[in-house]
Amino acid sequence: MKDKFLKPAASGGLLDRRTFLLSGLALSSAYPLTAIAQTVGTNFPQWMKTPGRDASAYGGPSSHEAHIQRHLEKNTPETAIFSIWPTPLANQRGIITPSGLHFTVSHNGIPNIDPEKHQLMIHGLVDKPLKFDVETLLRYPMVSNIHFLECAGNTAPNAVSFTALDQDCQALFGQISGSEWVGVPLKYLLQEAGLKPSAKWVIVEGADGGSHARSIPLEKLLDDAIIALYQNGERLRPEQGYPMRLFLPGWEGNANVKWVHRLEVTDKPAFTKDESGLYSDILSDGKIQRFSFHMDVKSVITNPSGKQVLPEKKGFYEISGLAWSGHGKIKQVEVSADGGLTWAKAHLDQPVLSKSLTRFHIPWQWQGEATTILSRATDEQGNRQPTREQWREKYASYSFNHYNAIQAWHIDQEGVVRNVYA
């Protein structure tokens, strides 16, 4: 690399992406990447000497990637009543999560629903109570959109632990995933049932063993809510609500009721178990914040991230991560490689979509010294991530939902990456 091309974007080794990419020979000269000149070999591997296997009716990952899995983070001992399986976020690139690795949080296990015996019922404050079977809904007009889905409790360890736990990106941030969700706009179904003037809320209930239920404001259901039937090009997986779920773009996971079978239109919320207990937020003054549905603007550097080890000192790396907001599009992500003293704008991969994961990255020349890297996202409504301290001031010390503070990863001189509070 000609040094004249090397324009810093901020201190700590962050590089200006435009001039960096124009520098051409950057990677091999200034940043030798073990690229080795060698003549064409003749020692062919076994797989070039014989024909391979045939394809199959439904393919899976390479056996060499079998360790990329969801890991059970928490459950009620010896039952599946409540369990969390986060996504291996640091192993994902782009903005789509494979459905097999989409995070799941289930309160009552995964029911095995026969789609021919499942119906969606709309009743309560409507002119005409209606029931829809799956085949009927499949004939309705559908919309498709790429959105994130995040559990309200994602990153809870950083919210409640007094000292930063040495956990990886999957354990700390894995309760978020991105998918293309396809389904029937709920407004069509509600309009068909006919809403009475007093209608204001809808109690949405799932057909799981515990009848998970949430009260949702009618306004959201008439806006961008869908009855999702497809995810990433095929029918919903059982763990995501097969044969149908409510999908509320940008709103906390548990409100996106899986295995949905009943919508009761009412004039007030039902104060169900989950909305009165687990998913109410206790503020620092002791007051309770109910119905805090939006997932706020948030970001995380996925590479490098917790428990990874940088293989080469003074090496070139691309810092890459994800940002999202339940309020709309991501407008900007800033990255710091010097513990927050200076910040540089990261590049956002197109398309930047509303209420969707957005991939950011920035080139980085690690100098080999211990440092701390951070990312800070801003959405199109001007919301910006708080510091951990600012977030903590708002909530009671034992509150853990809706944690969206700036994440810091410390990198020591050996290249070991560790979760820290900045």
Place this chain on the structure above:
Amino acid sequence: MKDKFLKPAASGGLLDRRTFLLSGLALSSAYPLTAIAQTVGTNFPQWMKTPGRDASAYGGPSSHEAHIQRHLEKNTPETAIFSIWPTPLANQRGIITPSGLHFTVSHNGIPNIDPEKHQLMIHGLVDKPLKFDVETLLRYPMVSNIHFLECAGNTAPNAVSFTALDQDCQALFGQISGSEWVGVPLKYLLQEAGLKPSAKWVIVEGADGGSHARSIPLEKLLDDAIIALYQNGERLRPEQGYPMRLFLPGWEGNANVKWVHRLEVTDKPAFTKDESGLYSDILSDGKIQRFSFHMDVKSVITNPSGKQVLPEKKGFYEISGLAWSGHGKIKQVEVSADGGLTWAKAHLDQPVLSKSLTRFHIPWQWQGEATTILSRATDEQGNRQPTREQWREKYASYSFNHYNAIQAWHIDQEGVVRNVYA
């Protein structure tokens, strides 16, 4: 539905989408969809009476969807030397194909490559021959984009068969899929190797049992080509080239060399077996068209499509399908429900991305009479799909690659959908 809202978009029952959606009660009154008023039941199914199973480390589809598969369409008897497994396109909604159902065409079977023993070599007309192992490439700057991939031979039966075969959408159109592809722009690697002034082509070779190879113009490789490492959020599947493949947005499938291990920079093409044989197009005047890489503008109605049966006479349906072009974005899709006499513009789902599947749909009131439905796509460069007759005039009668003519589905009075030539 108030009839005053019902504005036709074209004859044959195609409806204006905007006024249709504004009509509110449309679906139940004018188009009863078996939605049945009923009080809340008390006869709960078994899955609401017990907790469900736990989630798993890597999830799969519901057992009730196990029939949604790729089907082996063609192979060399008792070997996996050449085989085609098309995507069940009519069962997909949106623009993402699940990786497990992505079509595969393989010439020499699927090799089981150990990523630690795989390297990408760049040699020939370069200043510095280079080798990259997988770990090294994973540290390079990456880009992510949603693109289609289509086999040059997709829809070949309609190109060569004198009478239209009674086949379904999967068999006729299933050699196309859509994915988010993530990888390293090849221009970085070529710039690092340093191109000699005489460099014009690159011979790209795979590490499969037959060393599948294609000559690719350098210009494309310096434009938007990537060495793909991820597909739909996880490392490439073996059937898509694990641990790495060349990805050429908008270009015919076989040029996107899977299991890529060697790039030889040259001043002329190599005229490899596949580019001289199978993937050369014979024109109607007997001349051979070589290196016809672009996949042209094309579309297909996936619902309803071949071998489906419409369940209800005089019923409401949403006509939905996919359009794509290797030359850029889709600009417009027109649909006809009267055999091509009149056409209406279909709605295009956002985002409309370059060289990507684009989902279109339009509401349709089937009158119960036999009819033929068609779709006709136009891309941003003004390319529009030809009729079958126009396409046939250009190519020899036994040519079958790059078939992109307007597709017609006939619907008889019983609602049976059948492939026809319009």
